[in-house]
Amino acid sequence: MNTHGNHTQFEDLAVKYLAGSATPEEVEQLEVWVKNDEEKRRLFFDIKRSWMLVSSSRNAFQKSHAWEKIASQTFQTESKDKVRTLQPKSSGSIITIWRVAAAILLLITGIYSVYYFAGFREKEWVAMDQHQERILDDASRVHLHRNSTLTYPARFRSNERRVKLEGEAFFEVTEDAQKPFVVETSNIEIHVLGTSFYVNTRGEADETEVIVQTGKVAMVASDKVQLPLSEGQRGIYDHDRNELAEARVENPNFISWKTRILVFEDSGLKEVFEVIGDTYGVNFSLAESSLENCRLTAIFNDKTLAEVLAIVAETFSLRYTRTQEEILVSGEGC
Amino acid sequence: MTSTYQPLDEAALQKLFDAYYSSLCRFASGYLSDADAAEDIVQQVFINLWNHREEIQPDKQIKSYLFTAVKNRCLNHIRDHKKYRSYYLDVEAELEIPVEEKDTFTEAELENRLNLALDNLPEKCREIFLLCRFEEMKYKEVADKLNISPKTVEAQMSKALKILREEFKDLWFVVFLLFFWQ
Structure with a gap:
């Protein structure tokens, strides 16, 4: 009786987890159970499989809508750019094309708006x-x-x-x-x-x-x-x-975290390592204050962190020491 | 040796999309409880495929590329949203389960079986299950909506899964085959 109760409790929790309703403590509890108990592990995956499998029953994925989105992000943007560069000013045929496209889009929108009402949740x-x-x-x-x-x-x-x-x-x-x-x-x-x-x-x-x-x-x-x-x-x-x-836009590197393009114009090393750190998600600290006098002018275009660090090190004879939280930069300075 | 393959064009992309979009979405929503996120991920993979079409050779098994890419993105998504998820339960431990092979079904047959199983759930049970599984509502939200206690939701969900598990006993490996068969 006791084992049975225990089992049911485990199943309740497993389902609750899959449904995204378990609290952090419950998630932890479930993990411990599944990790340490062979029988529970089998049961969990049995439940999980059914949970996954049932997603196949609903072919609710909005295929045409998805295709529109993919198309607009791939060849459609490209051909649009092409048309623009080839014929920057003539517009007659383009307008017609866009009219047709708009009409088709409207039609598609009409059909699919039926599905939309369900999706406003944030x-x-x-x-x-x-x-x-x-x-x-x-x-x-x-x-x-x-x-x-x-x-x-x-x-x-x-x-x-x-x-x-x-x-x-x-x-x-x-x-x-x-x-x-x-x-x-x-x-x-x-x-x-x-x-x-x-x-x-x-x-x-x-x-x-x-x-x-x-x-x-x-x-x-x-x-x-x-x-x-x-x-x-x-x-x-x-x-x-x-x-x-x-x-004024003072920092040319404001979106370097996205582009991985870094631009330095006579920038102090302190700023340089702040920008590199922000771009690649690493923390740096300078070991000696004399390093702050070093000034770098360089452009890095989509380089890896290792490449960037190697070039900066080469320029100012720097050494890097990795500690748990950060990378320590040392050298003689300028 | 010079290869003569054509880089991916519009028609080829659409063909891949038609062939795999739904299975990829199912595959992804197996990993994620958020169906919208699953669809987002699959769309990103197609866009990415297009952006890197010069580098990807069509003869290099695009299907396995697509599934692997979707899987990787799902794992990243789980990692980035780990608030209430366990990476171990969602991903790691899965590999420990051995795979047996049996006869296979077609996708349509499978869909039929699954729909039938759902239809056969007791009414209350089905209502609650559909809200949790497909509307991605939390137990608390379902309880509020139906004016019942969260404990009842929990019990009904457990019951639903117990019934479905029984129905799917001979089925689960099929998913695996549909997803990974190349």
Whole structure:
């Protein structure tokens, strides 16, 4: 009787875990059971198999919708670029093509909107120790930096595309004038039509910063406090004063964590290692303060951490010592 | 030796998509409880395949490339969302289970069997199971929605899995074959 009760309790927990409803303590308990008890391990995988298997019964994957999304991210973008570069101004035939495309899209949208209503629930996407990339429902692409969180709906509502950001991200937003894209941070909103831009909600002194790579965006703190930004511009929100101000882009490496392109122009080693650390997710510290006098001018294009470190070491005769939490940089200095 | 293969083109990509998209999604949603995330991952793999089409040779078993890529991304996803998941339970321990082979079914036959099994669940049990498994609702949410206690949800879910396990006894290896057969 006792074993039976124990068994049932185990099964309850196993199912609860698979359904994503177990608490951290329960997960731990289950792990211990499965690890240490052969019989329980078999039972767990038996249950898990049924859980996995049943996913096959619902062919609910939205194939056409998915294909549209993939197409728009692959050959369609490429052919669009091609048309643009070949015929920058003539437009007659292109417009016709786009009209047809729009009509087809509308039709498809009509058919698939039936499935949409189920998808408004919000998802929380957390990039922990590594930056990640995702494509949203509207085919916009988001690069989320380490330790950042983006909350977004599986399917956007009809009037706007709204996401919430905590941390750093780079957005490439698809154009849709009818459906503005809004990035909400704890203090302000960023309104976008179709463009690419960078947002950091934890800049120096806790400010929120936005840098626009292409197109236009507006930083909106309230009805009265707004700041339009266009290509190459940077805007800063001062939380204390509730003010928006335009500023120079001082750091050319603001999205190096995404591009792995590092640009140094007469930069001090302290800054250099901060940027390298941020890009590759490593901590550095300089052993001697005389190292701070060394200045580096270099461009690294998508190199591995080891390659970058080797080149910098070669330039200033540096040595690296790996400790548990960081890499210690030592050398004679400049 | 010069190879004469054509790099992947639009039609070839669509062909691969038609052939494998659904199985890849199923494969991924076996690993992840979040079906949307599973679909995202599969889409990313196709986009990535396209972006690297110059480097990938079609004769180098694209199917196994696709499944491996999806699996790796699922594992990364699990690692990055490990809040309430156990990497051991989701991934590692699986390898310890030996695989037996038996006769195989077609995908349609399988789907039929699975749907039948779901239809045969007692009504209340089925309702709760569908909400948890396919709407990805938490026990607490289901309990609130149906105005019952979370304990009842727990008991019904256990019951559902017990019945399904019995129904699927001779079936589980099939999934394996569908996913990994090349």
